[in-house]
Amino acid sequence: MTYYKPLSLYVPEPSVRPGDKPDFSKFAIPKAGSVRRPEIDVSEEEIRDLAYGIIRVLNRDGEAVGPWAGVMDDETALKGLRYMMKTRAYDARMQKAQRQGKTSFYMQCLGEEAIAVAHQMALSPGDMNFPTYRQQGLLIAREHPLVEMMCQIYSNSGDVLGGRQMPVMYSSRDSGFFSISGNLGTQYVQAVGWAMASAIKGDTKIASAWIGDGATASNDFHSALLYASVYRPPVILNVVNNQWAISTFQGIATGQSVTFATRALGYGLNALRVDGNDFLAVYAVSKWAVERARRNFGPTFIEWVTYRVGAHSSSDDPSKYRPLDESSAWPMGDPIERLKNHLIVRGVWSDDRHVQLDAELHDEIRDAAKEAESHGTLGQGPAPSAKEMFEDVFKEMPPHLRRQRQQMGV
Amino acid sequence: MARMNMIEAIRDAMDVKLGQDDDVVVFGEDVGYFGGVFRCTDGLQRKYGKSRVFDTPINESGIVGVAVGMGAYGLRPIAEVQFADYVYPAYDQIVSEAARLRHRSHGQFTSPITIRMPCGGGIFGGQTHSQTPEALFTHVAGLKTVLPSNPYDAKGLLIASIEDDDPVIFFEPKRLYNGPFDGHHDRPVTPWSKHALGDVPEGHYVVPLGEAAIRREGSDVTVLAYGTMVFVAQAAAAETGIDAEIIDLRTLLPLDLDRIEASVKKTGRCLIVHEATFTSGYGAELSALVQETCFYHLEAPIERVTGWDTPYPHAQEWDYFPGPARVGAGLKRVMEA
Numbered sequence: 001m002t003y004y005k006p007l008s009l010y011v012p013e014p015s016v017r018p019g020d021k022p023d024f025s026k027f028a029i030p031k032a033g034s035v036r037r038p039e040i041d042v043s044e045e046e047i048r049d050l051a052y053g054i055i056r057v058l059n060r061d062g063e064a065v066g067p068w069a070g071v072m073d074d075e076t077a078l079k080g081l082r083y084m085m086k087t088r089a090y091d092a093r094m095q096k097a098q099r100q101g102k103t104s105f106y107m108q109c110l111g112e113e114a115i116a117v118a119h120q121m122a123l124s125p126g127d128m129n130f131p132t133y134r135q136q137g138l139l140i141a142r143e144h145p146l147v148e149m150m151c152q153i154y155s156n157s158g159d160v161l162g163g164r165q166m167p168v169m170y171s172s173r174d175s176g177f178f179s180i181s182g183n184l185g186t187q188y189v190q191a192v193g194w195a196m197a198s199a200i201k202g203d204t205k206i207a208s209a210w211i212g213d214g215a216t217a218s219n220d221f222h223s224a225l226l227y228a229s230v231y232r233p234p235v236i237l238n239v240v241n242n243q244w245a246i247s248t249f250q251g252i253a254t255g256q257s258v259t260f261a262t263r264a265l266g267y268g269l270n271a272l273r274v275d276g277n278d279f280l281a282v283y284a285v286s287k288w289a290v291e292r293a294r295r296n297f298g299p300t301f302i303e304w305v306t307y308r309v310g311a312h313s314s315s316d317d318p319s320k321y322r323p324l325d326e327s328s329a330w331p332m333g334d335p336i337e338r339l340k341n342h343l344i345v346r347g348v349w350s351d352d353r354h355v356q357l358d359a360e361l362h363d364e365i366r367d368a369a370k371e372a373e374s375h376g377t378l379g380q381g382p383a384p385s386a387k388e389m390f391e392d393v394f395k396e397m398p399p400h401l402r403r404q405r406q407q408m409g410v
Numbered sequence: 411m412a413r414m415n416m417i418e419a420i421r422d423a424m425d426v427k428l429g430q431d432d433d434v435v436v437f438g439e440d441v442g443y444f445g446g447v448f449r450c451t452d453g454l455q456r457k458y459g460k461s462r463v464f465d466t467p468i469n470e471s472g473i474v475g476v477a478v479g480m481g482a483y484g485l486r487p488i489a490e491v492q493f494a495d496y497v498y499p500a501y502d503q504i505v506s507e508a509a510r511l512r513h514r515s516h517g518q519f520t521s522p523i524t525i526r527m528p529c530g531g532g533i534f535g536g537q538t539h540s541q542t543p544e545a546l547f548t549h550v551a552g553l554k555t556v557l558p559s560n561p562y563d564a565k566g567l568l569i570a571s572i573e574d575d576d577p578v579i580f581f582e583p584k585r586l587y588n589g590p591f592d593g594h595h596d597r598p599v600t601p602w603s604k605h606a607l608g609d610v611p612e613g614h615y616v617v618p619l620g621e622a623a624i625r626r627e628g629s630d631v632t633v634l635a636y637g638t639m640v641f642v643a644q645a646a647a648a649e650t651g652i653d654a655e656i657i658d659l660r661t662l663l664p665l666d667l668d669r670i671e672a673s674v675k676k677t678g679r680c681l682i683v684h685e686a687t688f689t690s691g692y693g694a695e696l697s698a699l700v701q702e703t704c705f706y707h708l709e710a711p712i713e714r715v716t717g718w719d720t721p722y723p724h725a726q727e728w729d730y731f732p733g734p735a736r737v738g739a740g741l742k743r744v745m746e747a
């Protein structure tokens with residue numbers, strides 16, 4: 001008889017926990033400019049290595065280098081900086097409003113601003129994002145009215161969603177922002193369906209699907225990759241790998257794979273892995289994927305590598321599960337600082353102008369918040385009418401709902 | 411005896427079973443190192459190790475699927491679904507697999523699994539952190555459904571559920587985690603430490619599945635309630651002065667029909683309350699059973715007070731929630747009919 005040692009269960013664990021020194025020593029970061037830039041009609045077999053690398057444009061000295069550089073002009077870059085800073089100021093204000101009891105809940109995208117902002121700038125009107133709750137930058141970069149966004153956060157009488165949805169669960173058809181569901185993963189495959197529809201109708205619009213590292217574990221994530229691989233619709237499959245899913249480190253979602261991008265390889269999808277804190281890289285790769293989709297070369301899967309600097313949400317306390325200073329040890333820096341330094345190196349920006357812009361944006365956000373609060377807050381009202389909840393359950397209200405609304409006395 | 415809130419009582423039940431039975435394992439999203447977003451598994455991984463208490467990927471069908479496999483091997487898995495609102499991806503594993511495994515294999519394989527999930531509104535969770543989908547499970551042959559209203563019951567029922575050889579859906583009304591919330595959202599909630607049902611025996615005990623409890627004896631009308639609605643009904647009875655007999659069902663399936671029947675035959679009237687939507691809710695089943703068993707004793711039509719047939723709204727949460735005013739009005743309607 002062969003003797004076998006008793007089996008044991010392997011459970012992945014992060015290398016550090018609260019009290020430990022943050023450790024990113026095993027995190028390999030290729031040099032900026034070192035990853036090649038293939039043609040958009042490239043086949044998946046030719047770029048399998050790109051699922052393991054990291055596309056980066058900005059080097060340590062703030063210079064744009066390598067084959068993915070040179071895509072962005074000064075004007076676009078300055079706009080992008082402004083949108084990122086606006087997103088950060090917006091988050092800070094709304095987070096504070098939550099603490100002051102003006103709303104029930106908030107979620108920031110601190111440290112991840114470059115991804116949504118630069119990606120949106122690469123899309124065109126008519127394209128549709130299927131976002132998660134951490135892509136407010138998509139709306140801000142589309143210049144969606146701030147007051148309208150804030151009224152949603154406050155669930156007040158000005159909320160275009162009638163107070164039905166939790167804060168940050170925006171929806172704006174006009175701004176190419178699909179209604180957010182609280183159920184993770186569901187919308188990833190819906191984006192694929194939207195893109196299939198565009199192809200069925202001979203349109204030129206594309207869809208962009210969004211998911212977090214944690215939610216790549218969902219069944220719908222795999223359904224999305226499957227359908228994308230079979231029908232090759234014009235869809236971009238974005239994974240925002242911010243290292244954490246609430247308290248769960250990314251190893252619980254990746255398992256044995258080294259990267260999320262490699263998930264796509266088994267489906268025969270083109271996959272890229274990108275420095276998500278490098279505004280120029282996000283823009284260049286997004287442009288590449290957008291062009292590819294629009295020219296009918298099919299889907300692109302992109303892992304954006306970043307770090308969730310803030311808490312998961314206003315209900316979360318990350319000091320319970322990760323070192324407090326882990327975000328400052330994150331080796332890929334801050335997206336706003338990095339773009340700012342680059343623009344200074346380019347000679348189109350300065351520290352003074354940066355400070356000035358920051359102040360300007362804070363005033364703009366403050367004024368918008370004041371206006372939004374004139375329509376009420378969740379804490380103080382006025383709230384949308386109770387009647388609201390019976391509307392839009394169906395196109396036309398069936399008798400049983402009319403009866404219930406009557407019973408409620410509104 | 412110890413004073414516990416409902417979170418501590420639930421954790422204690424798992425602690426007792428993990429300690430007594432090597433076959434018990436606990437897993438779900440964020441339940442390992444962190445101890446769960448509601449802290450129900452706090453400290454259990456440290457005490458029992460990573461291979462018995464661990465984090466899972468965000469994949470509810472997988473959570474239940476592996477639980478079914480472990481159960482078939484002979485373990486007693488306790489799976490946590492972070493919010494009841496996120497159980498739907500697991501519905502196939504629960505309905506087609508866990509619920510039927512015993513039957514289709516003629517008892518060769520079973521699913522002695524417990525699936526815990528926080529439920530109910532009251533925390534401004536909107537449509538995806540507020541649901542109580544009990545009726546989707548009571549409708550399925552082969553599942554037991556439990557919904558405790560207090561720390562004492564939560565611990566005893568959870569131990570009974572873990573020890574049960576069939577799959578149990580274990581709902582935890584999250585608005586009750588810290589105290590007996592009675593629907594008066596504008597008032598502070600008394601903590602469980604000041605409530606008799608926050609007295610929880612140490613160690614092992616069970617509250618058997620299928621036994622209801624009478625929370626208030628009365629002669630005017632029988633109120634059938636469970637979870638948060640037990641305390642809402644108590645508030646409504648106090649505020650209307652109606653002498654209601656309030657039955658806390660505790661287990662929806664198996665159901666303590668004897669106790670319901672005896673009470674309704676005594677009072678001659680019945681009000682059914684639940685937080686979930688009205689149409690095809692569990693109240694419809696209860697109403698049919700009361701009608702079938704007590705028809706000739708009924709002096710008034712059976713009434714139901716429930717959530718409206720809409721998604722759970724965010725801003726209008728308290729218009730949706732069937733609070734003491736609506737339950738009180740329901741009580742009056744049954745009395746005046």
Ligand SMILES: Cc1ncc(C[n+]2csc(CCOP(=O)(O)OP(=O)(O)O)c2C)c(N)n1
Pocket residue numbers: 132134182183184211212213214215216242244245246308312439468470492496
């Ligand atoms: C189906 C489902 N399961 C669980 C949850 C609870 N939940 C909300 S956010 C979250 C973590 C998601 O992490 P990730 O996908 O990495 O996105 P991030 O928050 O980091 O942006 C979890 C578990 C949910 N919303 N939906």
Ligand SMILES: [Mg+2]
Pocket residue numbers: 212213214240241242243244245246308
């Ligand atoms: Mg994440």
